[in-house]
Amino acid sequence: VLDGDAEAEVPLLVPRVYQLELYEHAKETNSILVLGTGSGKTFIAVLLIKHFADQIQGSFKEGAKRTVMIANTVPLVRQQAKAIGQQVSYNVQSYDGSMGVDYWDREKWMTEVEKNEVLVMVAQVFLDMLNHNYISITQVNLLIIDECHHTTGSHAMREVMRNYASVKQNDSTAKLPRILGLTASIIQKKCKQYEISKLLNDLEISLDSILITSKHYEEVLRHTTKPRVTILHYNPTIVENMSEHSQMLISHLNGMTEDVSSALDIAKDDKKKICKVLRNMRLAIEDLGEWCGRRAIEYEMEHFEELSCGESDSRLAELMSEISARLTMLSGLCSEKEETFVDPRAHVSHHVSRLLHIVHRTRTAESTHGLIFVKTRFSAFLLSALLEKLRLSNEEYAHSSSKCIVGSNANSFGDLVATRLHLKEQTRTLESFRRGDFHFLVSTRVLEEGVDV
DNA sequence: GTGGGATAATAGAGAGGATC
DNA sequence: GATCCTCTCTATTATCCCAC
Structure with missing residues (x-):
């Protein structure tokens, strides 16, 4: 699912009709905006940031607030920070685990919050900030939750909202942030038809917001990414007609798996790890075909050698070098079948071959x-x-x-x-x-x- | 290393039908 | 009425991926 042009391109100067409509709504009350991909949800967030901008101007220490946006994944956080940064004149900074935020102390966070008016972060990072009391939910003027359908169960987003709810319950005078939830798909799991309204209601309660979508349906559609869907079928039973060579490789791998599981004096976890690697190779042959299987064996062979060298437990090192030797043997068997590598197309599973067909069609x-x-x-x-x-x-x-x-x-x-x-x-x-x-x-x-x- | 969500695989419970 | 089978729903488990 791709977000369309509007979210990455140069700032839009003129809001579209439905963007204005939803923006007006979000100004007044906490809202969950349900808009398709490419419809420019981020732009509405930008408008709202600007609307409440007077609250985030000035020093944090002296009581100015901050706007926080949380998202589910690291790439998303970076992308949103970049997009917002291009459209507002405030300092926008993104935060995620790879920056080592886990080890930042209060002082470091204070400098960051002082310096930047808009903070975009992975939900877990913001939750940690709240839990460590580096910032209070009441010091946030606007909380934007991207892909807010994740606000369920014990997800970090839900925990952030629990924090919000507990403040709301304990202190009726507390000035809580405006909530803006953004999502394209309100529910993202399998559910029964009769469960839908309950799930929607749960989401509204968790986010203390109202679900809204635009009246200008046609207009929204015009700006939404409309993919053309083509379904190609493939035959999964083709595995049964696998070449003798593949079957031989698989039976070797199965034999190795059995040997590993029955090996003595080896920790359960280590066994599991090795078995998993062997299983991966088997799945590669079964699901993707012989060419990929062979590539997998070569790759793991090198990997295993490295691993067994660094292993301190002598029994384990022995087992691993044994497996490594057997993989080398398998790889040798593959080399005898050199034609596999000449034209991979003849040695892939049915669905990979369908995929290659599509790739082939795009050549012109x-x-x-x-x-x-x-x-x-x-x-x-x-x-x-x-x-x-x-x-x-x-x-x-x-x-x-x-x-x-x-x-x-x-x-x-x-x-x-x-x-x-x-x-x-x-x-x-x-x-x-x-x-x-x-x-x-x-x-x-x-x-x-x-x-x- | 830990925790979380989504999903597939599996086993078990219950309803309903067919047969003797 | 007893037995067997099938279908459906539910709960549990395992696996995968992603986050810090």
Whole structure:
């Protein structure tokens, strides 16, 4: 789901009819704006920031307030901060975990709050600020919640609103912030039809706001991203007709998995980790086809060698080097089937082949930019490798340059330093995609909502 | 390392129908 | 009436990804 032009482009000077309508409403009461992607929700937020601007002028220490915007993901926070910064004359700063905000003390926060009138942050960061009492909800004049449908359960956004509610309950004179919730999809989970009104009501209560949408439906539609949907079917049972070679690889991997699970003197967690890696390879072969499976084996082979070297537990190191040796053997078996690498197209699963077909069809288009969403990081990595391979080996796919992007998570990328580097790289990837340096971006859920690509 | 949400897979409970 | 099967709904568990 992409946010459309309005949120990234140069500041809009003239608000559209429905933007004005919703803005007028939000001026008067707490509101949840329900507007489709590309309709310029951020612009309404900007108008509102300007409307309440007299409250945020001046020194925080001397009682001036601040405007806070919270969002769900790091890229979204940065993007919103940038967009707002372009349209208002105040200092706008974005905050997320990668800046080390977790370790900031009161003094550091005070300098930040003193310096910047508009703070855009990941919901968890703002919640931490509230919990540490670095700022009180009453010192905020306007709280903007982006993708506010996340304000449910125990999500950080919900916790922020619980803080708001408790202040409201305990102190009737407290000057609470105006709430502005922004969302394109009010409910984002499977539910029964009869549950909808309850869920909507819950959201209104959690946000202490009223759900509103524009009367000028046609006008909104004109400015909303309208995708044309085409559904392609594929045959999942094609796995059953897998080549003998693939079946052989899978039975080897299964054998290794069994050996690992039955190994003695190895911690349960370590076993689990190794089994997961083996499982990933098996899934790669089954879901994506032999070419990707082979690539996965090569990748993990190198990875395993590195890991087993750094392992202090001798039993574990032994097991890992054994697995590594068996992977090398598997990779050797693959090398014998060299033709797999000559034309990958003949060695992919059915749905990947449908995907390649779509990519192929776009070759004549003037400028193609494609986003491919996948479920796991692993397939993101493999698919982009596949497209790159095709680009280099087949003229008809010369336009299929690709990279992948996934969220940051310490579990899969070692220590915090690596994570941070990784984050920087992701930002660079996204920027270069926007510039049009390459054509296909394979992504997990990180880009699913809000991020302007 | 911890916590959270969404979702898929699984098992279990209950309703209803078919058969003996 | 007893037994078996199927369908549907629900609760639990596991997995994945993302955040700090």
